[in-house]
Amino acid sequence: MATIHLEELRKVFSVGGTDHVAVDGISLEIPDGSFTTIVGPSGCGKTTTLRMLAGLETPTSGRIRFDDRDVTDLRPQERNVAMVFQSIALYPHMTVRENIGYALKIDGVPKADRDEKIEEAAETLQITDQLEKMPSELSGGQQQRVALGSAFVQDPDALLLDEPMSDLDAKLKAELRVEVQRLHKELDTTVVYVTHDQTEAMTMSDHVVLLNEGRLEQFAPPTELFDRPTSAYAARFIGTPATNVFEAAVESGESGPVVKGQGTTVRLPTGALADRVGETVSLGVRPQYVTLDGGDHGLDVTVEVVEPLGTESVVHCRTADGTPFDVVTSDLAGVDPGETVRAGFDTEHVYLFDAGGETVAFGTDLREPEESP
């Protein structure tokens, strides 16, 4: 168990004379015993960050500390971490038992103790019947369990998982997601999990690290990331379908500033954004909070495609100027491709982003108790 501190962590790869900044000055503190997910699109530096935690990459600058111990320059062998690789990386010439127990063998743990721990891990992960088999005889899901089992017996300061489920099918993913979380509880260790799948990030973690081109975009618990994204990027990356964002402008109205765009007007509380009058901003609203009837505000959108998901459907629309606008609804009455519908939403569900994409106001802060719709 360890709190992991990253201080101004930076990694630059030089390929053929050109520098590529993979990780660009990340500072954060991963709490002891937490389940923290690093999420972001391909090439955002999440795997590089994880590999620096494991010691497989050396930071160009910045420090990494496990509690008070500076591990920045320690080799992977000298850090007590366990890692599960994307490619699973089981040793093809060792049985499942030997694979799980390899770390213990290196540590010089006697065979009897080793076997005891291996069997305990195998039982937790329900692979007891597979212990004497070779990895090639196992299914993908079983192989993944073996990889988790190897990490399990190690009792590490930190368990690092590098997209361990990206090659599995949806059903197995759901199963292993539960498995990984159970393992986290049993191991009582700090888990750092890398994924590009925001659903995994949202469902499993205590904290989410959202990266954008090597920079830290937001570090927050999942609910906060969903409810109070600090930027348009965070708002659009987390949650499916992505948050609707459209252009608007801050103008001065009769009773203070208002935000106008796409034919809708959001009134602001007195004094809010007074210094931004005349600026171009973006309005964001999650498709889940858009209704096809009612709402404080509304705009006319044209339905393009309807995707039924069972209990509800995603309606893909476009606004008058062609900006995509999605609605999640369970009431499809009168919603047909080509029809124009009114998409309504409340002030409290609105995000307001400035021209650079930073969040300047959350809807919940813009609500005025005395205002009537």
Add this chain to the structure above:
Amino acid sequence: MATSPRGLVAVPQRIQARLTRIGVYVTAVVVAVFVTVPVYLMLTLAFQAPADAFAGGRVNLIPTNPTLRNFRVLFETTATSTYFRNSLVVTASTTLLSTAIAVSAGYGLTRFEFRGKSYAARAILFSYMFSPIVLAIPLYVVFFALGLLNSYFGLTLALTAISTPFTIWLMWQYFQTVPIALEESAWVRGASRWRTLWDVVLPVARPGYVSAAIFAFSVAWNDFTMARVIMSDENLYPITVGASLFLDRPTIGWGETMAVSVLICIPPFLIALFLQQYLLQGFNVGGLE
């Protein structure tokens, strides 16, 4: 269907397939005849007494009286056992040395970045293109200066020089097929670089280094040129050179010569028999099928 666009009569698929098969069989039979007939001649002469083999003024192709007489003559009147032992010593040390160099160099080329790496790799392949005889004279001069002529060590070095370019290249190719994640996962679990090489990389790369060893073995075992250049002391001749001298002796006839040929064939035959699966795997990766 009956005619192709150019007006020629199209050959039906079934006939084409049959022709292909006949072609393959004919080729196989021709190759087999050219390989089997000499081997059969060697065996039949080796296991008959000269009197039986050449009775009636013609070669007796079906042994009626098999005997080990030729082998007995070889071991009693010639230095065959010494030659054989020399061959074994030099071949074993060449195989070990060449494989060890190939494994370390191949691993280094695969896993470490260094200046001039691509030149080094090209130089290795380039040096493989020289015929051994080109190396013979310069090596003689070098070994003369170093006092390594007429020694097992000298011959081992020379044969290693001939076989390593290819074995290094083979191992380099093979190590590239071993995923780095296997090694990284061992490091994270606390295994040192050496321990990882021993526990993880080498077992996974076994088909590769077995192929490299087999190649080094065959270079060393079949060598004639280098031994002829470096060894002038008859007690140090390997069996290839030793056997070539038999034909000049009046006391040694075709029967004994064929018997020594059989002896020369035994080790490669055993190796091919027991290690052929590795051989195929290793050369597959090396791009030689």
